[in-house]
Amino acid sequence: xxxxxxxxxxxxxxxxxxxxxxxxxxxxxxxxxxxxxxxxxxxxxxxxxxxxxxxxxxxxxxxxxxxxxxxxxxxxxxxxxxxxxxxxxxxxxxxxxxxxxxxxxxxxxxxxxxxxxxxxxxxxxxxxxxxxxxxxxxxxxxxxxxxxxxxxxxxxxxxxxxxxxxxxxxxxxxxxxxxxxxxxxxxxxxxxxxxxxxxxxxxxxxxxxxxxxxxxxxxxxxxxxxxxxxxxxxxxxxxxxxxxxxxxxxxxxxxxxxxxxxxxxxxxxxxx
Amino acid sequence: xxxxxxxxxxxxxxxxxxxxxxxxxxxxxxxxxxxxxxxxxxxxxxxxxxxxxxxxxxxxxxxxxxxxxxxxxxxxxxxxxxxxxxxxxxxxxxxxxxxxxxxxxxxxxxxxxxxxxxxxxxxxxxxxxxxxxxxxxxxxxxxxxxxxxxxxxxxxxxxxxxxxxxxxxxxxxxxxxxxxxxxxxxxxxxxxxxxxxxxxxxxxxxxxxxxxxxxxxxxxxxxxxxxxxxxxxxxxxxxxxxxxxxxxxxxxxxxxxxxxxxxxxxxxxxxxxxxxxxxxxxxxxxxxxxxxxxxxxxxxxxxxxxxxxxxxxxxxxxxxxxxxxxxxxxxxxxxxxxxxxxxxxxxxxxxxxxxxxxxxxxxxxxxxxxxxxxxxxxxx
Amino acid sequence: xxxxxxxxxxxxxxxxxxxxxxxxxxxxxxxxxxxxxxxxxxxxxxxxxxxxxxxxxxxxxxxxxxxxxxxxxxxxxxxxxxxxxxxxxxxxxxxxxxxxxxxxxxxxxxxxxxxxxxxxxxxxxxxxxxxxxxxxxxxxxxxxxxxxxxxxxxxxxxxxxxxxxxxxxxxxxxxxxxxxxxxxxxxxxxxxxxxxxxxxxxxxxxxxxxxxxxxxxxxxxxxxxxxxxxxxxxxxxxxxxxxxxxxxxxxxxxxxxxxxxxxxxxxxxxxxxxxxxxxxxxxxxxxxxxxxxxxxxxxxxxxxxxxxxxxxxxxxxxxxxxxxxxxx
Numbered sequence: 001x002x003x004x005x006x007x008x009x010x011x012x013x014x015x016x017x018x019x020x021x022x023x024x025x026x027x028x029x030x031x032x033x034x035x036x037x038x039x040x041x042x043x044x045x046x047x048x049x050x051x052x053x054x055x056x057x058x059x060x061x062x063x064x065x066x067x068x069x070x071x072x073x074x075x076x077x078x079x080x081x082x083x084x085x086x087x088x089x090x091x092x093x094x095x096x097x098x099x100x101x102x103x104x105x106x107x108x109x110x111x112x113x114x115x116x117x118x119x120x121x122x123x124x125x126x127x128x129x130x131x132x133x134x135x136x137x138x139x140x141x142x143x144x145x146x147x148x149x150x151x152x153x154x155x156x157x158x159x160x161x162x163x164x165x166x167x168x169x170x171x172x173x174x175x176x177x178x179x180x181x182x183x184x185x186x187x188x189x190x191x192x193x194x195x196x197x198x199x200x201x202x203x204x205x206x207x208x209x210x211x212x213x214x215x216x217x218x219x220x221x222x223x224x225x226x227x228x229x230x231x232x233x234x235x236x237x238x239x240x241x242x243x244x245x246x247x248x249x250x251x252x253x254x255x256x257x258x259x260x261x262x263x264x265x266x267x268x269x270x271x272x
Numbered sequence: 273x274x275x276x277x278x279x280x281x282x283x284x285x286x287x288x289x290x291x292x293x294x295x296x297x298x299x300x301x302x303x304x305x306x307x308x309x310x311x312x313x314x315x316x317x318x319x320x321x322x323x324x325x326x327x328x329x330x331x332x333x334x335x336x337x338x339x340x341x342x343x344x345x346x347x348x349x350x351x352x353x354x355x356x357x358x359x360x361x362x363x364x365x366x367x368x369x370x371x372x373x374x375x376x377x378x379x380x381x382x383x384x385x386x387x388x389x390x391x392x393x394x395x396x397x398x399x400x401x402x403x404x405x406x407x408x409x410x411x412x413x414x415x416x417x418x419x420x421x422x423x424x425x426x427x428x429x430x431x432x433x434x435x436x437x438x439x440x441x442x443x444x445x446x447x448x449x450x451x452x453x454x455x456x457x458x459x460x461x462x463x464x465x466x467x468x469x470x471x472x473x474x475x476x477x478x479x480x481x482x483x484x485x486x487x488x489x490x491x492x493x494x495x496x497x498x499x500x501x502x503x504x505x506x507x508x509x510x511x512x513x514x515x516x517x518x519x520x521x522x523x524x525x526x527x528x529x530x531x532x533x534x535x536x537x538x539x540x541x542x543x544x545x546x547x548x549x550x551x552x553x554x555x556x557x558x559x560x561x562x563x564x565x566x567x568x569x570x571x572x573x574x575x576x577x578x579x580x581x582x583x584x585x586x587x588x589x590x591x592x593x594x595x596x597x598x599x600x601x602x603x604x605x606x607x608x609x610x611x612x613x614x615x616x617x618x619x620x621x622x623x624x625x626x627x628x629x630x631x632x633x634x635x636x637x638x639x640x641x642x643x644x645x646x647x648x649x650x651x652x
Numbered sequence: 653x654x655x656x657x658x659x660x661x662x663x664x665x666x667x668x669x670x671x672x673x674x675x676x677x678x679x680x681x682x683x684x685x686x687x688x689x690x691x692x693x694x695x696x697x698x699x700x701x702x703x704x705x706x707x708x709x710x711x712x713x714x715x716x717x718x719x720x721x722x723x724x725x726x727x728x729x730x731x732x733x734x735x736x737x738x739x740x741x742x743x744x745x746x747x748x749x750x751x752x753x754x755x756x757x758x759x760x761x762x763x764x765x766x767x768x769x770x771x772x773x774x775x776x777x778x779x780x781x782x783x784x785x786x787x788x789x790x791x792x793x794x795x796x797x798x799x800x801x802x803x804x805x806x807x808x809x810x811x812x813x814x815x816x817x818x819x820x821x822x823x824x825x826x827x828x829x830x831x832x833x834x835x836x837x838x839x840x841x842x843x844x845x846x847x848x849x850x851x852x853x854x855x856x857x858x859x860x861x862x863x864x865x866x867x868x869x870x871x872x873x874x875x876x877x878x879x880x881x882x883x884x885x886x887x888x889x890x891x892x893x894x895x896x897x898x899x900x901x902x903x904x905x906x907x908x909x910x911x912x913x914x915x916x917x918x919x920x921x922x923x924x925x926x927x928x929x930x931x932x933x934x935x936x937x938x939x940x941x942x943x944x945x946x947x948x949x950x951x952x953x954x955x956x957x958x959x960x961x962x963x964x965x966x967x968x969x970x971x972x973x974x975x976x977x978x979x980x
Binding site for chain 3: 008010011013014017018020021022023024025027028031039040041042081082084085087088089091092093094095100103104106107108110112114115118119138139141142145147149150151153154155157188189191192195196199200203205206218219222223226235236239242243246247249
């Protein structure tokens with residue numbers, strides 16, 4: 001592959017696409033500084049009061065913490081389950097494979113609302129447990145596993161079995177083989193899967209709505225606040241903060257990665 | 273992430289593979305870091321089993337709403353928030369069991385039939401004598417001689433409109449629900465997306481004798497009106513924020529809405545008014561009820577909490593913040609007359625004002641109307 | 653290790669001590685090992701999925717009474733959905749001869765809207781995934797996260813942002829008015845199926861990009877070089893190698909977007925206006941407002957069956973195409 005020249009149309013498209021992705025989202029910070037509870041042009045004036053209102057709001061901070069707990073737990077559990085399933089599907093010839101994969105993908109063809117109510121009935125009446133963050137995690141694992149499995153399967157499909165066999169022939173046990181061969185090869189898929197699951201869970205409203213007890217996640221909190229016109233700007237402030245922190249995470253993870261690469265002189269030539 | 277696919281070179285790659293794994297661990301660690309960066313200073317205590325759990329509308333969990341309770345016990349109750357009462361109903365049917373709920377009056381009958389409610393002994397409520405007389409015997413809330421619910425707040429459903437965009441409707445004698453059927457404002461009108469506030473508004477406009485208990489012919493007439501209205505509407509919404517924002521921007525000229533809408537509009541200096549239509553507005557009241565799931569040792573606390581919601585302090589905060597009326601008659605002497613007018617409330621005789629509208633009652637043929645409404649909305 | 657195609661019948665093996673025989677059988681028997689690997693996922697899914705689902709299908713054969721459910725078996729809910737009539741309701745000129753056309757008609761409409769949204773999402777996402785896979789050499793991780801960052805802010809707020817863009821006093825209208833191109837705000841931007849499609853295309857972008865990116869990333873670069881050596885131009889190379897090899901990702905992306913959007917009701921509610929109502933709205937309303945859980949369950953079962961049949965047909969069609977080309 002050639003180095004992309006400066007007039008590469010692909011780069012142009014990528015920029016356009018980022019504008020499409022970020023344009024709407026960047027409006028949130030804009031209006032979070034606007035001195036009016038109504039979100040409409042023309043802008044009124046600069047204010048920081050919505051941020052003050054937000055920081056004062058314990059319930060909001062609490063909901064945010066809950067969402068992070070749920071998102072991280074659900075994405076890690078789902079990805080592990082997804083890898084196991086995808087590996088089994090792609091590596092072995094399973095009798096009844098269609099039935100099994102159909103079953104795992106089933107949550108995708110069920111309206112969330114049904115899933116939510118069905119699960120709630122199950123949780124309360126069959127297992128006799130109170131709704132809590134754990135039930136939300138369970139619900140989110142249910143919808144994330146199919147995503148994770150699909151992503152992992154498209155990564156693992158067409159994997160060369162010879163590698164794993166070679167590793168086994170070299171006397172490695174399956175655990176070592178997994179860590180030294182399968183895992184590195186599956187890496188992009190794993191990252192994609194964790195990101196996808198976290199994104200899904202962090203933003204999931206309906207299942208959380210049905211499976212929440214006294215503990216609200218962020219989407220539930222936002223939903224409840226959207227009904228109060230006077231609260232809308234501080235919700236926008238919150239959305240802006242989430243964006244800001246996400247950027248920070250990207251930046252930090254890149255820094256950390258580079259620190260990790262410093263030992264390799266070749267890679268430390270940083271393009272800025 | 274630059275995993276090479278080159279099979280031949282793979283053996284050399286195992287080192288890189290380890291590298292990649294370390295990188296991955298770091299990326300994951302940085303997510304953990306982000307969590308650590310989140311402000312964790314003051315988080316609310318986790319749900320506490322020693323206080324009642326209240327299932328209610330958002331915003332009604334504010335500390336100012338239950339000050340008396342907090343003073344007495346030194347802690348706040350637990351709150352769980354519902355979007356609307358139908359959602360709450362299905363959640364409680366499925367087994368969610370709070371100690372206290374805050375439904376509107378037209379829901380009490382059904383919730384009692386579903387076995388959700390427990391009678392309230394008003395002699396245990398210090399603030400009961402201060403309740404506005406008009407709210408004393410709201411239809412369908414005293415069942416079989418037992419009071420299942422106490423009123424806490426009230427308001428009106430009617431039309432809020434932009435006086436600058438529809439000046440011909442400004443004189444009070446011109447006030448009518450009919451503005452929501454006015455061809456001139458096609459695409460600039462909205463209805464509340466609910467049976468009680470939307471379909472019943474159409475029923476009042478259609479001239480039904482008792483909007484909450486219509487005959488088949490009246491239902492058919494009401495449906496015709498709604499079918500006629502659909503192309504004129506910008507949207508159906510049950511979201512207070514939605515219609516307020518749209519009125520503020522001028523996207524809507526008139527909206528089926530609650531009386532608190534003009535509070536926010538007037539704060540922003542937007543010329544608008546709340547109608548008292550000639551067909552009559554709708555009056556509604558919502559309140560507090562104890563559930564049948566209350567544990568005996570919790571009962572006293574729930575009574576204290578009900579009482580706290582009826583107090584003057586709560587009422588003043590309520591009227592100021594939400595722009596709706598409160599059921600305690602002593603609240604109004606604490607609020608300047610012009611502040612009341614701003615909220616579409618009358619500074620005069622609150623009692624007479626409440627009685628002037630169609631009092632929302634239990635809808636008798638709910639499933640039929642719901643099916644009809646769905647078809648109207650779907651444009652069939 | 654021996655793959656299934658060459659595994660020998662066990663009698664042909666030289667006699668071994670039992671323990672070793674068992675191990676050998678275990679290693680040879682793919683099904684057992686595969687299912688062992690699958691078992692954690694499978695158990696979780698059965699516990700969380702099949703039990704509630706059976707409950708829901710069961711529910712669709714009962715009847716809702718005022719405050720409880722009548723548990724006598726009946727097909728009435730399905731009859732309500734499919735009952736024919738001689739009067740037709742029309743949608744896009746297609747007649748629906750049904751007594752209660754609302755359910756099937758809205759299901760049909762939801763599928764159309766979802767298909768449009770899915771097409772928009774995938775067509776927009778593919779070049780971006782291509783860019784990530786072939787043009788980005790460093791900081792791939794950062795790019796991937798950059799793509800997903802907008803999706804870490806609430807879905808409700810993102811839909812709200814589209815309202816700000818397309819709205820009456822929104823970005824587009826304010827811009828056009830201040831430039832003097834129009835003198836009155838355009839009303840047709842928001843509250844119609846087009847607004848639903850564009851909002852969905854934005855909302856599901858990350859879900860589409862990731863699988864496509866992963867499948868592109870997997871393509872053996874030496875194949876591309878070979879194609880170039882054989883004199884293929886860029887376009888030819890793309891059509892003959894890149895596109896067919898990335899199909900699994902495209903298919904995954906399409907399904908991941910199409911299936912959930914059919915049942916989505918929040919987006920149509922927020923930006924669809926009076927014409928935005930979809931099947932999800934009806935199910936939700938039957939469940940909560942209409943208080944007819946059994947009928948809601950029946951509508952859900954019918955929707956699920958329809959979607960499943962569509963997806964199976966699609967996969968079968970794609971699979972046949974692939975087999976005949978012997979590509980994968």
